[in-house]
Amino acid sequence: MSDSIVLASLFPTLLGTYGDGGNVLTLTHRAGLHGLTVEVIQVDPGDAIPHQADLYVLGGGEDSAQVAAAQALQADGGLATAADRGAAILAICAGYQLLGHEFPDAAGKPAPGLGLLDIRTDRLPARAVGELACTPSPHAPDTVVDILTGYENHAGATHLGPEAKPLAQVRAGVGNGDGTEGAVNGRVMGTYLHGPCLARNPQLADTLLGWVIGQPLPAIVEPEVEQLRAERLSIVLGSDAPQSAPISRPDA
Amino acid sequence: MTRSRLPLRTTLAISAGKAAAATSRVSGKGEGMVVGGKVMLRCAPKALTDLAGDRVAALVSATNGKTSTTRLLATAVATTGSVVTQPTGANMTAGVVSALALGDREAPAVLEVDEAYLPGIVDATSPKVILLANLSRDQLDRMNEVAMLARRWRTMLAEHPDVRVVANADDPIVSFAAEQAPHVTWFAGGQVWTADSSVCPQCTNLLARDGSDWHCTGCDRRRPEPSWRLDWSGESGVAVGPDGRQFDLTGLGLPGRFNASNATGALAVCAELSLDLDACTAAMKTVTAVSGRYAILDVGARRIRLLLAKNPAGWSELIDVMPPAPTPVIITINSNAADGRDPSWLWDVPFERLTGRTVIATGDRRRDLAVRLLQAGVDHLVVEDPYAPNAVLPEGAKDLDVIDCAATYTAFHALRTRADKEAGTSA
Numbered sequence: 001m002s003d004s005i006v007l008a009s010l011f012p013t014l015l016g017t018y019g020d021g022g023n024v025l026t027l028t029h030r031a032g033l034h035g036l037t038v039e040v041i042q043v044d045p046g047d048a049i050p051h052q053a054d055l056y057v058l059g060g061g062e063d064s065a066q067v068a069a070a071q072a073l074q075a076d077g078g079l080a081t082a083a084d085r086g087a088a089i090l091a092i093c094a095g096y097q098l099l100g101h102e103f104p105d106a107a108g109k110p111a112p113g114l115g116l117l118d119i120r121t122d123r124l125p126a127r128a129v130g131e132l133a134c135t136p137s138p139h140a141p142d143t144v145v146d147i148l149t150g151y152e153n154h155a156g157a158t159h160l161g162p163e164a165k166p167l168a169q170v171r172a173g174v175g176n177g178d179g180t181e182g183a184v185n186g187r188v189m190g191t192y193l194h195g196p197c198l199a200r201n202p203q204l205a206d207t208l209l210g211w212v213i214g215q216p217l218p219a220i221v222e223p224e225v226e227q228l229r230a231e232r233l234s235i236v237l238g239s240d241a242p243q244s245a246p247i248s249r250p251d252a
Numbered sequence: 253m254t255r256s257r258l259p260l261r262t263t264l265a266i267s268a269g270k271a272a273a274a275t276s277r278v279s280g281k282g283e284g285m286v287v288g289g290k291v292m293l294r295c296a297p298k299a300l301t302d303l304a305g306d307r308v309a310a311l312v313s314a315t316n317g318k319t320s321t322t323r324l325l326a327t328a329v330a331t332t333g334s335v336v337t338q339p340t341g342a343n344m345t346a347g348v349v350s351a352l353a354l355g356d357r358e359a360p361a362v363l364e365v366d367e368a369y370l371p372g373i374v375d376a377t378s379p380k381v382i383l384l385a386n387l388s389r390d391q392l393d394r395m396n397e398v399a400m401l402a403r404r405w406r407t408m409l410a411e412h413p414d415v416r417v418v419a420n421a422d423d424p425i426v427s428f429a430a431e432q433a434p435h436v437t438w439f440a441g442g443q444v445w446t447a448d449s450s451v452c453p454q455c456t457n458l459l460a461r462d463g464s465d466w467h468c469t470g471c472d473r474r475r476p477e478p479s480w481r482l483d484w485s486g487e488s489g490v491a492v493g494p495d496g497r498q499f500d501l502t503g504l505g506l507p508g509r510f511n512a513s514n515a516t517g518a519l520a521v522c523a524e525l526s527l528d529l530d531a532c533t534a535a536m537k538t539v540t541a542v543s544g545r546y547a548i549l550d551v552g553a554r555r556i557r558l559l560l561a562k563n564p565a566g567w568s569e570l571i572d573v574m575p576p577a578p579t580p581v582i583i584t585i586n587s588n589a590a591d592g593r594d595p596s597w598l599w600d601v602p603f604e605r606l607t608g609r610t611v612i613a614t615g616d617r618r619r620d621l622a623v624r625l626l627q628a629g630v631d632h633l634v635v636e637d638p639y640a641p642n643a644v645l646p647e648g649a650k651d652l653d654v655i656d657c658a659a660t661y662t663a664f665h666a667l668r669t670r671a672d673k674e675a676g677t678s679a
Binding site: 013014016017018019020021022025026029044045046062063064065068129130151153194195196199200222224225227228231 | 389397398399447450451456457458469593594596597598599600619620622623624626627634
């Protein structure tokens with residue numbers, strides 16, 4: 001694998017409601033810190049999905065845009081091909097839901113998803129809006145150890161099938177709706193965390209980049225980011241928050 | 253409509269509302285517009301219709317620029333006599349009722365209306381003209397989807413075929429909302445923020461753009477031919493009317509392309525109202541600060557020019573109003589309810605355009621802003637209170653006669669309140 005990473009940003013015009021472009025910026029930024037370069041391909045509706053990207057990113061979006069994006073991805077088939085090949089995929093909120101078997105459309109009826117994650121989504125009794133904090137689950141990649149922080153705004157209750165494993169356990173907020181948050185299936189990762197997710201959780205960004213280059217990346221700490229994490233976690237978790245944001249990670 | 257023709261119930265409700273508003277003012281809780289209006293509506297649910305009669309000249313709605321455009325338009329309409337409008341930005345039903353009840357009961361009304369409340373207020377007030385300027389993402393934790401709002405506006409206009417509409421042809425979402433109204437005057441108001449109108453609101457195919465022109469790649473929908481446009485030089489503008497008549501907006505007291513665009517839309521409304529457009533243009537130039545926007549204030553040890561931006565579209569426009577690099581600026585981000593609780597929209601704002609200077613990051617969410625600026629490659633200093641005499645600020649900041657301070661909604665109001673309070677104690 002060369003050190004230039006090809007990143008496909010899928011339908012940011014449809015799936016980019018909650019500052020999700022920040023995830024692409026963060027991947028580019030973190031890659032730069034690690035001496036890697038990223039080539040970003042923006043894929044708009046009507047464009048073919050590139051088959052050879054290393055990393056695919058999907059954001060959140062409104063209901064009708066989510067259905068349109070799912071249909072376009074289904075018709076193209078390129079994302080499924082990339083997933084089979086072992087490409088890394090990060091999907092947020094509406095993007096996360098549409099990677100599963102089905103998700104609710106604007107009218108609440110089940111719409112078919114891509115089936116790249118073994119999950120099904122229906123409606124929560126009440127919309128989940130607010131800060132979300134969660135602890136990486138035992139199934140999370142071993143490079144993800146720090147508490148995950150973000151903001152959620154969704155109406156989806158997501159149920160994991162046997163192939164998908166939860167990314168995290170909820171400490172505050174709703175997440176999938178059953179105490180778990182997000183899902184991981186090989187190199188496909190989905191989550192309700194935005195804020196954007198990777199800007200507030202650089203270990204997730206480094207994990208995705210590490211998957212692509214085939215080795216874990218060393219920890220690089222940015223004070224601004226740690227201060228933001230500490231502030232959000234102390235507001236959400238109060239005295240349960242880690243006193244200083246942990247920066248350690250297991251030896252790879 | 254005269255006072256004596258108001259139903260007794262509405263008259264009593266107005267008295268009750270005024271009393272409630274006065275109580276609110278005396279107790280220092282604000283101007284009482286909203287409280288007073290709520291009491292009036294509770295006592296007389298039809299108060300809005302009764303008070304509106306047939307005197308509502310225009311309603312103004314948009315995601316951005318409602319308050320400024322309404323002030324420009326009300327000032328233009330006031331060239332013909334007394335006008336009723338909101339003194340503050342209270343633009344939901346209670347604020348509209350209050351404005352009509354407390355102002356001159358005979359005068360024509362020019363009112364700003366919240367996007368989501370517009371259909372109900374149009375039903376109740378039967379305006380002559382509705383100005384629809386733009387729709388984009390704002391307070392996603394509270395507001396409906398942008399496309400959903402546009403569909404509600406579309407239904408509203410279908411139910412009011414007699415109303416005259418002035419609508420921004422450059423905004424595909426606004427265009428979708430107004431395209432079937434029988435009496436539409438299109439103006440080319442520009443659209444800097446296109447992220448919420450990347451796909452057709454009807455068929456969801458991608459919109460193709462060329463400058464301000466746009467068309468749908470999946471259906472026949474395209475930008476309507478505008479009869480009013482703004483020619484913007486980068487410094488000042490000229491509004492050009494349907495017959496090619498030009499109205500020089502040089503000297504407009506409100507800065508920036510978007511305010512020249514607001515003035516162009518307001519002039520198109522004035523034309524619908526058959527007003528003297530030269531007199532209207534001259535009147536609009538006298539508007540300098542609108543409810544504190546662009547006001548010069550002394551806050552603590554600093555003198556600031558206060559700028560308000562509430563969402564990515566507003567920020568995109570505002571960045572161009574700030575002085576060029578390397579002049580430092582203050583940016584204040586809060587996330588109270590009225591700001592939107594979720595500041596992830598910071599990542600939609602092109603802060604990269606501030607490079608070459610040091611930004612003073614403050615407000616409750618200054619740490620979110622710092623991470624955003626870090627990734628944008630913009631130098632920044634996180635300062636809890638940049639107005640303190642001994643605040644550590646970037647080089648040159650303390651030497652400026654006036655430093656620009658751009659703030660979200662609650663931060664903006666907190667600064668106005670602080671400036672008022674400090675002016676009071678020093679007097």
